[in-house]
Every structure is written in structure tokens, then in C-alpha cells.
Amino acid sequence: MxxxxxxxxxxxxxxxxxxxxxxxxxxxxxxxxxxxxxxxxxxxxxxxxxxxxxxxxxxxxxxxxxxxxxxxxxxxxxFWPAVRHNVLWLLFLGLIATPFGLFLAVLIDRGVRFSRFYQSVLYLPVVLSLAIVGFMAQLLLGTDQGAVNTLLGNHTDPIDWLGDSRLNIWMMMIAASWRHVGYVMILYLAGLKSVDPALKEAAAIDGANERQTFFRVVLPTLRPVNVVVGVITVIEALRAFDIVYAVNKGRNGLxxxxxxxxxxxxxxxxxxxxxxxxxxxxxxxxxxxxxxxxxxxxxxxxxx
Known part of the structure; x- marks a missing residue:
């Protein structure tokens, strides 16, 4: 050799x-x-x-x-109203929509029945553009035979959800969150699937309950996902355009x-x-x- x-x-x-x-x-x-x-x-x-x-x-x-x-x-x-609206949009997505997406991901990760169906339904809005979401908001919230006013029985004096400057920004943030929540849910669900089950078992052996296990063991391991979700949330909030432009061209409170x-x-x-x-x-x-x-x-x- x-x-x-x-x-x-x-x-x-x-x-x-x-x-x-x-x-x-x-x-x-x-x-x-x-x-x-x-x-x-x-x-x-x-x-x-x-x-x-x-x-x-x-x-x-x-x-x-x-x-x-x-x-x-x-x-x-x-200018300054637009700055306030963008900051409000960012806070709404970051403090309400994103945690709600994480909450849904945790529920589905626990293996509830029909979890695949829930994933598909909740992710479906992500494939829609925000302009389409804006048009859907007009159908639901419009004063002329809008679905929401019809369900509330406001036929003679309908609420102007999209025309009232005190209400329309909140309605648009809720509509945009409908799409954002599904995206965040899928990202966190992928992160939860990659968590080592041995970590949860070790925490349970040490006497930690489910809440303590999630916040002290699972959530810290999701730090890379948190970075991605945080960046996406900032981008989604500050580049919001098509949904408000589809409603009233971004005027009168939008x-x-x-x-x-x-x-x-x-x-x-x-x-x-x-x-x-x-x-x-x-x-x-x-x-x-x-x-x-x-x-x-x-x-x-x-x-x-």
C-alpha cells in the first residue's frame, strides 16, 4: 500500500x-x-x-x-396624519395580528381535529393581494347593501364604516390583519414543528406546566422565526398601499x-x-x- x-x-x-x-x-x-x-x-x-x-x-x-x-x-x-396612520398600522400588526397568528399556530400544532382544514382556510387569504382584500371590504362594509350593515339591521341609518374617518382606518387594519395572520401562522407553525420534543419532555419532568414550557422553552427556540416575522411585519405595515387605495384612494382618514x-x-x-x-x-x-x-x-x- x-x-x-x-x-x-x-x-x-x-x-x-x-x-x-x-x-x-x-x-x-x-x-x-x-x-x-x-x-x-x-x-x-x-x-x-x-x-x-x-x-x-x-x-x-x-x-x-x-x-x-x-x-x-x-x-x-x-404628512403627519400619514405618519400617525403608518405607526398605528405597525402597532396593530405587531401587537395584535402577529400574536394572534402565533396563538393559532400553537393551537394547530397541538394536533386538533381537522388541523389541515384549518391551515388551508387560515392561509387562503395570503394568496390574495391587498387590493382584492380592499374590494372585499367594500362589499362587506359598504353602506349600500353591505353585508355587515345588513346583518346588523341598519337599513335606514347604515354605519359608514369606510367613509367615517374615525372608523375606516380600523376597518382597513382589520382587513389587512386577516391576510397577515395566516402568513404569520404558517411561519410559526413551521418553527414549532422543528422544536425538539425532548426539550418539552425535559421541562415537564422538571415540573413546568404548559404555559411555562411554552414561554421558557419553546418560544426562545423560535428566535430565528421571530426575526423573520418581525421584519415581515414591519415591511407589511409600512408598505401598505393597495388596500386603502382600492377603497378611497387613500383619502379621508386613510x-x-x-x-x-x-x-x-x-x-x-x-x-x-x-x-x-x-x-x-x-x-x-x-x-x-x-x-x-x-x-x-x-x-x-x-x-x-
Missing amino acids: ALTSPRRAGRPRLHRFTRRDLAVLVVLLGIPVLLDVAIVWGPTLASIGLSFTSWDGIGDIHWAGGENYRNLAENYPP ELLSVLITDNVIGEASRIGFGSAIAVVLLTVSLGCIVTFLVQELRGARDR
């Missing part, structure tokens, strides 16, 4: 890429990166630059400095930052620089929330 020399055995073998390997790497990595830069980061950087200009999309571009941001905060009445961007960029009076400033504000808030959440989650995972 041939013996391998110590020098050759201790030296790691280096794999040399052939031209074919390099071509495959360029195709598989280069094209997605180029598409990402062209579709995502290119427009993002362009919006940041345009936010400091005054441009109607046709004429010359004029440098405006911070004038767009100053007018946005001081001379644009819909103002959101995404709607203001659309109104200023492609509206009748095109103000691309001003709309870009709103887009930069939305981008900053989104990144701030996501980065803060990720830092807290990763710091907690490191301290464990």
Missing part, C-alpha cells in the same frame, strides 16, 4: 476553478446581483438624490437642498406615506423631488425599525 508523504498529506488541496465554473458563477451570482442593483438599489439611490431637487419629470432638474424636507414637515398637512408618494410622483401635479423626499422618510423609518429589531434579537441570541 502506497504511503502518502507527510508534506503532501498536511497540505490542503486547492480547487482551481475552470472557465466553465467561472461562467456558471457569473450567471448564477452576477445576473441576480445586477437585477437587484437595477431594480432595488438603483431606484433607491436615485430617489435619495432626487429628494434634494425640484423636478416635475419633464423639465430641467433644479437643486433644492433641504427645501423638500422642510416643506414636508411644515407646509404639507397630510392617508399613508405610500399613498402620498404616489400622489406626488405620478399625480396630476407631478412633484418627483417632493415625492422622493417622502419615499426617503419611509425608507429611513423602515430601515430604522428593521435594524433596531435585528440588533435586539441578535444581541439577545448572543447573550444566551
Whole structure:
């Protein structure tokens, strides 16, 4: 039997890429990166630059400095209501819809009867776009033969669920949560299926009840899922647009930052620089929330 020399055995073998390997790497990595830069980061950087200009999309571009941001905060009445609505949307999804999705996932994970049926029914809204959900909300909540007012018997004096600025934002958040809950439920259900049963058995042997086992054993193991769900919740809340635009074009109590961007960029009076400033504000808030959440989650995972 041939013996391998110590020098050759201790030296790691280096794999040399052939031209074919390099071509495959360029195709598989280069094209997605180029598409990402062209579709995502290119427009993002362009919006940041345009936010400091005054441009109607046709004429010359004029440098405006911070004038767009100053007018946005001081001379644009819909801005602050839109900020409040976006924050309220985020809190509603994060504090009500997301925990409810986790609750449903825990119930189904316990092996209730017809669990597959419940999964399908609860996940079904996820395949619908928010614009379709908005149209469905109009059918259910409309004052003209709306299903909810019909069931309540409000024929002579129906409640204007979508026209009353004190009610419509809540109705839209509930409708959006209907879709969000199913998505969160599936993510947490997948995470619960991956939890080692031995951990639950060890907790039961130590005398922990079901509530203590879930919060002290199961939930900490779901930290990676929590990160994904948290990021998705922030994105869903801050990019909400189509559902309110389908109802009343995002007006009369349904103002959101995404709607203001659309109104200023492609509206009748095109103000691309001003709309870009709103887009930069939305981008900053989104990144701030996501980065803060990720830092807290990763710091907690490191301290464990």
C-alpha cells in the first residue's frame, strides 16, 4: 500500500476553478446581483438624490437642498396624519395580528381535529393581494347593501364604516390583519414543528406546566422565526398601499406615506423631488425599525 508523504498529506488541496465554473458563477451570482442593483438599489439611490431637487419629470432638474424636507414637515398637512396612520398600522400588526397568528399556530400544532382544514382556510387569504382584500371590504362594509350593515339591521341609518374617518382606518387594519395572520401562522407553525420534543419532555419532568414550557422553552427556540416575522411585519405595515387605495384612494382618514408618494410622483401635479423626499422618510423609518429589531434579537441570541 502506497504511503502518502507527510508534506503532501498536511497540505490542503486547492480547487482551481475552470472557465466553465467561472461562467456558471457569473450567471448564477452576477445576473441576480445586477437585477437587484437595477431594480432595488438603483431606484433607491436615485430617489435619495432626487429628494434634494425640484423636478416635475419633464423639465430641467433644479437643486433644492433641504427645501423638500422642510416643506414636508411644515407646509404639507397630510404628512403627519400619514405618519400617525403608518405607526398605528405597525402597532396593530405587531401587537395584535402577529400574536394572534402565533396563538393559532400553537393551537394547530397541538394536533386538533381537522388541523389541515384549518391551515388551508387560515392561509387562503395570503394568496390574495391587498387590493382584492380592499374590494372585499367594500362589499362587506359598504353602506349600500353591505353585508355587515345588513346583518346588523341598519337599513335606514347604515354605519359608514369606510367613509367615517374615525372608523375606516380600523376597518382597513382589520382587513389587512386577516391576510397577515395566516402568513404569520404558517411561519410559526413551521418553527414549532422543528422544536425538539425532548426539550418539552425535559421541562415537564422538571415540573413546568404548559404555559411555562411554552414561554421558557419553546418560544426562545423560535428566535430565528421571530426575526423573520418581525421584519415581515414591519415591511407589511409600512408598505401598505393597495388596500386603502382600492377603497378611497387613500383619502379621508386613510392617508399613508405610500399613498402620498404616489400622489406626488405620478399625480396630476407631478412633484418627483417632493415625492422622493417622502419615499426617503419611509425608507429611513423602515430601515430604522428593521435594524433596531435585528440588533435586539441578535444581541439577545448572543447573550444566551
